[in-house]
Amino acid sequence: VHMTTNSTLQMAEFDKEAAKNASTFAHDGFGNATLKRLFKKIVNIGFAATNDSEQLKAISNLEADLTGIYSKGKVCLESKGCLQLEPGLTDIITNSRSYEELLAVWKGWRDASGKLMRTKYTDFVKAMNAAIKFSGFNDTGEYWRSWYETPTFEQDVRTLFEELEPLYVELHAYVRKRLKEKYGKDMFPETGHIPAHLFGNMWAQQWSNIYDLLVPFPGASSVDITAKMKEQNYNVTHMYRVAEDFFMSIGMEKMTDAFWQNSMLVKPTDRDVVCHASAWDFYDENDFRIKQCTSVTEDQLLTVHHEMGHIVYYQNYKHLPRLFRRGANPGFHEGMADIVSLSFQTPEHMKVIGLLDEVPQDSDSDINFLLKMALDKVAFLPFGYLIDQWRWSVFRGDTNSSNYNQHWWDLRCRFQGISSPVKRTEEDFDPGAKYHIPGNTPYIRYFVSFVVQFQWHEALCREAGNTRPLHRCDIYNNTNAGNKLREMLRMGSSKPWQDAMEAITGQRTMSAKPLVNYFDPLLKWLKEQNKEENTGWSASCPSSIPTP
Numbered sequence: 001v002h003m004t005t006n007s008t009l010q011m012a013e014f015d016k017e018a019a020k021n022a023s024t025f026a027h028d029g030f031g032n033a034t035l036k037r038l039f040k041k042i043v044n045i046g047f048a049a050t051n052d053s054e055q056l057k058a059i060s061n062l063e064a065d066l067t068g069i070y071s072k073g074k075v076c077l078e079s080k081g082c083l084q085l086e087p088g089l090t091d092i093i094t095n096s097r098s099y100e101e102l103l104a105v106w107k108g109w110r111d112a113s114g115k116l117m118r119t120k121y122t123d124f125v126k127a128m129n130a131a132i133k134f135s136g137f138n139d140t141g142e143y144w145r146s147w148y149e150t151p152t153f154e155q156d157v158r159t160l161f162e163e164l165e166p167l168y169v170e171l172h173a174y175v176r177k178r179l180k181e182k183y184g185k186d187m188f189p190e191t192g193h194i195p196a197h198l199f200g201n202m203w204a205q206q207w208s209n210i211y212d213l214l215v216p217f218p219g220a221s222s223v224d225i226t227a228k229m230k231e232q233n234y235n236v237t238h239m240y241r242v243a244e245d246f247f248m249s250i251g252m253e254k255m256t257d258a259f260w261q262n263s264m265l266v267k268p269t270d271r272d273v274v275c276h277a278s279a280w281d282f283y284d285e286n287d288f289r290i291k292q293c294t295s296v297t298e299d300q301l302l303t304v305h306h307e308m309g310h311i312v313y314y315q316n317y318k319h320l321p322r323l324f325r326r327g328a329n330p331g332f333h334e335g336m337a338d339i340v341s342l343s344f345q346t347p348e349h350m351k352v353i354g355l356l357d358e359v360p361q362d363s364d365s366d367i368n369f370l371l372k373m374a375l376d377k378v379a380f381l382p383f384g385y386l387i388d389q390w391r392w393s394v395f396r397g398d399t400n401s402s403n404y405n406q407h408w409w410d411l412r413c414r415f416q417g418i419s420s421p422v423k424r425t426e427e428d429f430d431p432g433a434k435y436h437i438p439g440n441t442p443y444i445r446y447f448v449s450f451v452v453q454f455q456w457h458e459a460l461c462r463e464a465g466n467t468r469p470l471h472r473c474d475i476y477n478n479t480n481a482g483n484k485l486r487e488m489l490r491m492g493s494s495k496p497w498q499d500a501m502e503a504i505t506g507q508r509t510m511s512a513k514p515l516v517n518y519f520d521p522l523l524k525w526l527k528e529q530n531k532e533e534n535t536g537w538s539a540s541c542p543s544s545i546p547t548p
């Protein structure tokens, strides 16, 4: 979406023209709900409503500048030369078990990315907030939340988070205990927080890369997909074929020829690109593309399924008027991106595709598997929740340049129970070290996705006649499940998301229950493990930082 400025202005002119024409109709009084909805989308043009093109130029140029800083960022280490985020820094964060090396990469990346963005980000927020007023919103956050068509949306997600927090607290306590064994407990603050650079992920958002430090039953079976992929000489194209095969097995169409011709599936060597993965719809019912600096790892195989899930959504609503070719809400698009990975990662499925020799049936292996899933799906929840808590408060003006980083770490300490391994000041701008902030991509969609994907998994597994526990259900090859999913996908954004949710699950609300039920066997085990632990952490960040 990093169009040149004048194409941004041209698009805005077109949107304004179309909105003006549509406003000559009394569309609020239309009888036909679909036509009424279509007109509402024609007149609801967001930032383009502004009469000051300087604001639009600023928004477009600042976003390009900010993502430019992010894609060019590099850290030079005496041992390994100068590395960019993907693949170099990510490989170290994933595989290093040296406290100091992890710290150098963690701090280095923040110095090379977020720290350089603070002033531009302040101007960016100002320009967006000024422009969005012309569409009748108080601030950009209110506009972004309007896509969920739910007046109580902010409260709903807080309630969901509170329902899920007890499960996260138990996982956090177990991981903290095991990491203290690995790195020594004097590297951990008294307050109960875990240093943010030890999770195998640059943002501590998903923890499955340190599964090897956390295995509940080392003797029982557990799956190391990356090793198996390398053993079987997986290459990038094969990863995409494996994902395509899954979607086709539940009755979805294959990827188009245009997809294979036009996608960027590996990092180019001749220029800097935004490597953060994305999926694109060119709205011609044929040209769909993934842009991903793909490498051969388990994480990346999941991201391949994620991006292709977006493409499958595009393919299933390509018959609709273009303004309805969106997710029922942004969380639905992300949920569709992730839904097959709940089946794909099961030991059952790993055996089907030859990445696991035997399907274990013992309860120890079950706990091993559930912990690995929790390290991605449960660990993520506070992170998915807090990003837009920070951003909404910035758009509202409750947080500004004088306390950006203070509020960021307040949220990280309070919700994730993690703390910075080095002193942070307002010279730093740690939110900018996460793609979605310079990329201006809203984030609450991923929190919504991680809730609804379990509601859908439960419903699709029931549709598929699954009799196994939910966490062992694999909808591969099941076209009944695929047809149920397609019913929802084909609606695009032509109906409110509550109708789409009802099409799959029969319910009209988000619910944390399927996620909690999925992890119930693990929760019992974690509580047992944590009997001697003081679970939880202090709401505010530690005042002193243990130094190596």
Ligand SMILES: O=C(CCC(O)(O)[C@H](Cc1ccccc1)NC(=O)c1ccccc1)N[C@@H](Cc1c[nH]c2ccccc12)C(=O)O
Pocket (backbone or CB within 6 Å): 001, 205, 276, 277, 278, 279, 280, 302, 303, 306, 307, 310, 333, 334, 337, 338, 439, 441, 446
């Ligand atoms: O950001 C992404 C994947 C990128 C995306 O597919 O969500 C991409 C983000 C983006 C949006 C706009 C411009 C550029 C990038 N979203 C899309 O491609 C997309 C497609 C259709 C509709 C809306 C967005 N994942 C999140 C978290 C996440 C959710 N599920 C995961 C599974 C595995 C690993 C990470 C995640 C992250 O990395 O923090």
Ligand SMILES: [Zn+2]
Pocket (backbone or CB within 6 Å): 306, 310, 333, 334, 337
């Ligand atoms: Zn996505």
